[in-house]
Amino acid sequence: MNIARLASNHPTSNWLRLLPSSILALCEAPLRNPRLWTSLAWMDIVQNYRRTMLGPAWITVNLIIFTIAMTLVYGALFSVPTREYAAFLVCGMIGWFWVAAMLQEVGNTFLSYSHFIKSTSINKAFFIWVAVFKQTIILAHHMVVYAALVIFGVIPFTVYSFAFIPVIVVLFLISIPLTAIVSILFARYRDLSRLVSSLIIVLMMITPIFWQPGMLTGWRLKFVHLNPFYYIIEFIRTPLLGKPLDPTVVAVVLGMGIFFWVVGAEVYRRYQKYVVFWL
Amino acid sequence: MTQCRAELRNVYLNIPVFAPNQMRLIRKPQFLSPVGGNINDNKGKVHIQALRNVSFELEHGEHLALIGHNGAGKSTLLKIISGIYPPSAGEVSVRGSIGCLFDIGAGLTPEMTGHEYIKFYHAVYSNPNELLQDLIEDITEFTELGNYLELPIRTYSEGMRARLMAALATAWRREIFLIDEGIGAGDAAFQIKFSQRVNALLESAGLLIIASHSPELLRKYCTRGLVLKHGEVRMIGPLDEAFDFYARPD
Numbered sequence: 001m002n003i004a005r006l007a008s009n010h011p012t013s014n015w016l017r018l019l020p021s022s023i024l025a026l027c028e029a030p031l032r033n034p035r036l037w038t039s040l041a042w043m044d045i046v047q048n049y050r051r052t053m054l055g056p057a058w059i060t061v062n063l064i065i066f067t068i069a070m071t072l073v074y075g076a077l078f079s080v081p082t083r084e085y086a087a088f089l090v091c092g093m094i095g096w097f098w099v100a101a102m103l104q105e106v107g108n109t110f111l112s113y114s115h116f117i118k119s120t121s122i123n124k125a126f127f128i129w130v131a132v133f134k135q136t137i138i139l140a141h142h143m144v145v146y147a148a149l150v151i152f153g154v155i156p157f158t159v160y161s162f163a164f165i166p167v168i169v170v171l172f173l174i175s176i177p178l179t180a181i182v183s184i185l186f187a188r189y190r191d192l193s194r195l196v197s198s199l200i201i202v203l204m205m206i207t208p209i210f211w212q213p214g215m216l217t218g219w220r221l222k223f224v225h226l227n228p229f230y231y232i233i234e235f236i237r238t239p240l241l242g243k244p245l246d247p248t249v250v251a252v253v254l255g256m257g258i259f260f261w262v263v264g265a266e267v268y269r270r271y272q273k274y275v276v277f278w279l
Numbered sequence: 280m281t282q283c284r285a286e287l288r289n290v291y292l293n294i295p296v297f298a299p300n301q302m303r304l305i306r307k308p309q310f311l312s313p314v315g316g317n318i319n320d321n322k323g324k325v326h327i328q329a330l331r332n333v334s335f336e337l338e339h340g341e342h343l344a345l346i347g348h349n350g351a352g353k354s355t356l357l358k359i360i361s362g363i364y365p366p367s368a369g370e371v372s373v374r375g376s377i378g379c380l381f382d383i384g385a386g387l388t389p390e391m392t393g394h395e396y397i398k399f400y401h402a403v404y405s406n407p408n409e410l411l412q413d414l415i416e417d418i419t420e421f422t423e424l425g426n427y428l429e430l431p432i433r434t435y436s437e438g439m440r441a442r443l444m445a446a447l448a449t450a451w452r453r454e455i456f457l458i459d460e461g462i463g464a465g466d467a468a469f470q471i472k473f474s475q476r477v478n479a480l481l482e483s484a485g486l487l488i489i490a491s492h493s494p495e496l497l498r499k500y501c502t503r504g505l506v507l508k509h510g511e512v513r514m515i516g517p518l519d520e521a522f523d524f525y526a527r528p529d
Contacts, residue, residue: 039402043395050390050431119382121362122403273365277295 022265025272026180030129037129044130045137059141063093067145074210087155087241092209094142095236098135098171099229100204104196106131106179107186114279124272128183132175139168146240158242167239171232174257177264184271187278207233228256283375283454283485285337285360290369292330292359292510293319317509329355330510333369337486344497344518345490346525347507353490356507357381357457360488375485378453381460383444393428393435393443400447418446421476442469449476455486494522 016028030037049055067090075085109131110117110124117124149155186193206223208215213224224230231252238245296318317328330352337343345353358364359371361379387396397418401411419428422442424435432440481487481500491497497504497518504521506513514524 033405035408036402036405039398043391043399047388047390050388115382115385115387118363119385120379120403121377274295276363276365278297 020265022269023261025269026125026128026176026265028125029123030125033126037126037133040126040130041133041137044134056137056141059138060144063090063097063142063145066093070210078211078215080212083154087149088212088237089210090145090149091155091237091240092233094139094146094240095233096204096207096209097142098139098175098236099207099232100200101135101138102175102178102182103203104193104200106135106175107182107193107196109179109183110187110275110279111183117276117279124275125180125268128176128179128268131179131183132172135175136168136172155240156242160244161239161242163239163245164236167235167245170253170257171236174253174260177260177268180264180268180272181260184267184275187275188271203229209233228252231256281375281454281485283339285373285375285455285486285488286335286370287359288334288370290330290333290359290366290371291328292355292364293326293367294329294355294364296325296327328510330359330366333510333512335505335512335515337488339485341503342487342501343489344501344504344521345488345507346497346504346521351507352510353507354381354459355510357459357488357490360455361457373455375454377455377457378448378451380448380456380458383448387432389433390431392431393422393424396432396443396447397428400450404451406451414450418443418450421472422446438466438469445473449473449480452480452483454484456481456484456488458487458489458491460491 016024016031019027045056049058052058054061067086070089071082071086074089075082078085080088109127113127116122117127146155150157207227207229208224213221213230216224231249234246234249235253238249317331319326319328333352333356345356347353355364357379359366360373361377362371362373383400387399391399394415397415398411401414406414415428419425422428422439422445424439424443427435427439428443432443435443487500489497489500501518503516504518504525505515506521506525514521516524
């Protein structure tokens with residue numbers, strides 16, 4: 001039994017010291033040990049699809065089935081050419097899957113690791129990074145559909161499409177504090193997940209995913225402009241469609257990101273130690 | 280090796296109880312139930328006072344037995360020391376790496392294979408990748424599970440599962456060991472093998488704290504005893520005196 005080694009305690013590196021302690025609490029340990037949260041996320045995804053023939057490829061298949069069915073029905077309803085509607089729908093749905101996960105699935109982060117939190121003193125920030133990285137893996141599976149549509153010429157690939165790379169980085173970074181807030185709230189207030197699951201369909205229908213924002217006129221446009229999820233969807237969808245990003249959308253998303261970091265890091269710092277009592 | 284140390288100073292722990300209409304559950308006037316900590320209510324918020332004014336110091340090389348009835352606060356005290364629970368008041372300071380020999384394997388899905396379990400814990404305990412193969416070899420040899428490690432845990436018998444968990448719990452050398460209840464597993468032959476493995480591990484441990492109802496187990500490993508009742512330390516001293524104190528009627 002000569003395998004015993006202790007995890008070495010690295011001193012905090014200089015650039016990390018510049019961050020406020022609340023932000024440090026949420027990201028220092030995961031940044032030092034990325035192997036832990038990346039491998040836990042992948043193991044979790046594989047577990048979910050255990051004993052299926054397709055495994056995680058089901059994530060891709062789900063999107064294909066959804067797109068075909070919705071394109072046939074809604075494309076005709078809105079009288080939008082099939083190819084154009086399919087492109088709009090797929091890019092919008094890729095965004096929506098992320099948003100929906102941020103409202104619902106990531107909320108169960110602490111609950112699903114509860115046995116673990118109650119029996120080891122592992123830093124809880126890891127679970128938050130696991131949850132967000134899981135969504136990144138899911139997004140990568142969705143991107144297979146996007147790539148296929150690009151190859152078949154349904155979605156144009158332009159110079160603006162490259163903006164998707166920084167978009168994903170920003171999205172990942174915004175999602176960390178958001179996950180911290182949502183998972184702490186869900187652990188403490190059990191009614192929240194029920195409430196969100198009843199609201200999520202409504203939210204999906206009133207956010208322009210199946211329909212173009214331009215279809216609404218007058219005061220109804222407020223449904224679009226006052227809907228924060230619209231900006232996130234647009235932030236993901238526009239570069240995927242090969243179009244230039246609207247600066248307003250970028251500004252709103254970055255603003256939300258700063259807000260989430262300020263609030264989320266503080267909420268995490270203050271309440272993470274009580275999570276064990278709420279599970 | 281680090282000079283291990285654990286010190287608790289005036290530690291209190293209140294565990295909040297969340298239940299809708301919780302007030303109705305608590306009848307007044309309150310009586311101290313024979314087991315467990317006090318149930319208090321403070322402005323409608325119910326909490327269990329699991330530890331009350333706990334103070335003690337442990338120096339390097341000390342092996343402490345936690346003695347007390349069910350709900351006296353033994354496991355809670357271990358969780359405070361390991362950092363799972365934050366104290367509501369008071370100070371906890373611990374020097375040395377901690378290994379917890381309790382609840383290992385809890386909450387993991389039975390669909391995972393033995394190898395996946397091993398990889399999982401290897402990742403969780405942040406061990407370098409190069410050591411994974413050594414770990415797998417060590418556990419394969421110790422558990423004698425062979426090809427079963429390739430199969431999901433749900434195909435294991437209780438004893439086989441216990442072997443794997445016991446092996447994982449004792450796979451890493453730590454400076455401080457916290458043990459809750461029995462540490463035996465599997466059939467008689469495996470028990471002997473396991474106790475040799477535990478002994479080797481504990482010999483090099485700087486501090487050891489065991490919570491158990493078994494005097495044999497405690498006598499085997501511990502020299503000091505701490506008697507807990509209703510979350511309070513009633514006495515701390517040599518193990519035999521602690522047993523005598525515990526056996527005495529109130």
